[in-house]
Amino acid sequence: MILSNGQLLNRYVTSTVAGAMMVVLFIVLALDLVFAFIAETDDLKNSYQFPQALEFMMLTVPRRIYDYLPLAAFIGSLVGLGTLANSSELTVMRAAGVSIARLIWMAMKPALVVVVVGLLIGEYVAPYTEQRAQTQKAVQQGASDNLASSSGVWHREGESYMHFNAVQVDGTLYGVSLFELDVNNRLQSASFARRAEYDGGDWRLLEVSTTTFEGSRTNSRYAESVPWETDLTPDVLKVLIVKPEYLSIEGLYTYMTYLRAQALDASEYAMAFWKKVLQPAATAVLVLIAISFIFGPLRSVTMGFRVFCGIIVGLLFKYAQDLLGPASLVFGFNPIIATLAPIIVSAIFGLVLLRRVR
Template identity: 50%
Template sequence: MRKLDRHVGWTVFTAILLVLAIIVGLDAIAAFIDEADDISESYTFARVGLYILLTLPGRLYEFVPFAALIGCMLGLGQLATSSELVVMRAAGVSIGRLVWIAMKPALLVAVLGFALGEQVAPRTEQLAETNRAMAQNPGESFGGRHGIWNREGNTFLHFNALEADGVVHGITMLQFDRDLVMEYALRAQRATFEGDYWTMEEVVITRLSSWQALRETHQTMRWDTGITPELLTVVAVEPEYLPIPDLYRYSRYLQSQGLDSDDYQLALWRKILQPAAIGALVLVAISFIFGPLREGTMGFRIFAGVIVGIVFQTSQDLLGPASLVFGFAPLYAALAPILLCAVAGVLLLARAR
């Protein structure tokens, strides 16, 4: 039985890795073409390549469920095409055991993807965004279509780029009163974190009143705030690439500021439930192989896997905003597609017995 486990498991595992490499490669090529529109003297071909390279861990993590679904279909489909599954069933191997054998390599990939998403992707994503922002705006304090927005009370802030050592570039600060009337606008070339405060450099402040605007400049200026480099690092990275502890802490911070935290809570629950999502998708893939796709061609299996993956991803993308509109918990939005896939897989397997 151990040889059987290794044979089936290795076939499914290699198929998942192959599909993952193809999907991520195509996505990276598409991203490179999109970034190529911004190539300039400072944001060179090599810089674009470095940006794509640094975002690869995040892309790998993002496509693990999709690859597990299609890879499992291809791996088991290959065994079905060569009649090896028929021989295994004739030898007395139950469908439940085959399900568990195929599930193990998928869960291994899920664990590896989870570790990648927790430990590697947040750092490389933040470094990629910083390098791109600084390359696209060399020597400029403001501008650019990328950057970090944050709010602290009635103060709205934008930072062009964040370095790992606690230095931010291109600060824009808009201060409003209780009636949301702008009091002043501040711009600074850069700011350095000094432990419990920031030191701004090359500061320009425009103070507004009902009848005039006064402009003042400062070479350096102290900025006392509760914003830290760790907090900005969280803001600089898309929620789906943040580690679970940071998602939890930042969602609590947003709640303390009276701001909406549903996006971060949704990303938190999706990350926690990703192994379950992969398990549910693999269950659907296995049920297809033992059910309606038992005699199907390889191309049709790939097509079916892509359709199921798109439906699953679309349902997740629709239920996320729906939770904001209709007011139900983000946990339910993350859990509903998983339960639907799991129930569908169990029902299809029950019919295949």
């Protein structure tokens, strides 16, 4: 198949930008894994040793790729287009009659691929591998033997407070602590089960130790198996062990619905939901800013300075979202505003710079 000059040019620019994105992603991911593995050695205990820590790191790779894709798209666009600018290839293209709009589209196509890949990883791969990684680590560290260990999560249902040390992918719970309070918030009973299993719509607690409080008297008992009445399901529980920002869009929506049905605060999960939904737009806007920099104020500077500026802008964008997100929880405004505001401001900034290009 013979390609026209326009098709060759399109493929050249697109492949240059895409290649730069891949290199940036590889470098950032490699550095992150090295430092994360060093930090992980502080958590070695029981059967969680170096081989298990290495497996944990490998399972978290999809989540780390998802986290760094927007940064890779942004810095990669700066580096790829900057390389073309330094060699005067962009100038030659412009002189040959290639419009700014066409060059923007050539550079934006790899970013659209990044957006699609990010959506697929964030929705179908990262939540599963992250949950498996966290659960395996907790179990290997002795989650079923510890009362309310720091590795688990708390949950409330009515007057019952629960803590789960680990939640397996199939919904099996390890290290289940249950605290029952009365209407005056006085502790009525405390139970600890080594494991909880879900079978045919019913929960059973296994190896359960229970202490009840009756005035100044306490009673303790042990049972191999007892039924457990709760509205929780494995689908809901799967999202508990993973941080909100690492969940799928579907998982966030499911848990938000459950929390609201229990009259509980779901704002943290709503913030993560909108941030995830709008991440494709955030990635596209960052790439737009990178393109506007290359055709504007950074068209004749060194590559190192471009990367430095890219890191600064990327950090400012991230910090803006990280600050506005918690602010929406404190001051009670809609989380979608906190997520959209940096995107809209950045888009306007990028468009203004592009309009100044002659």
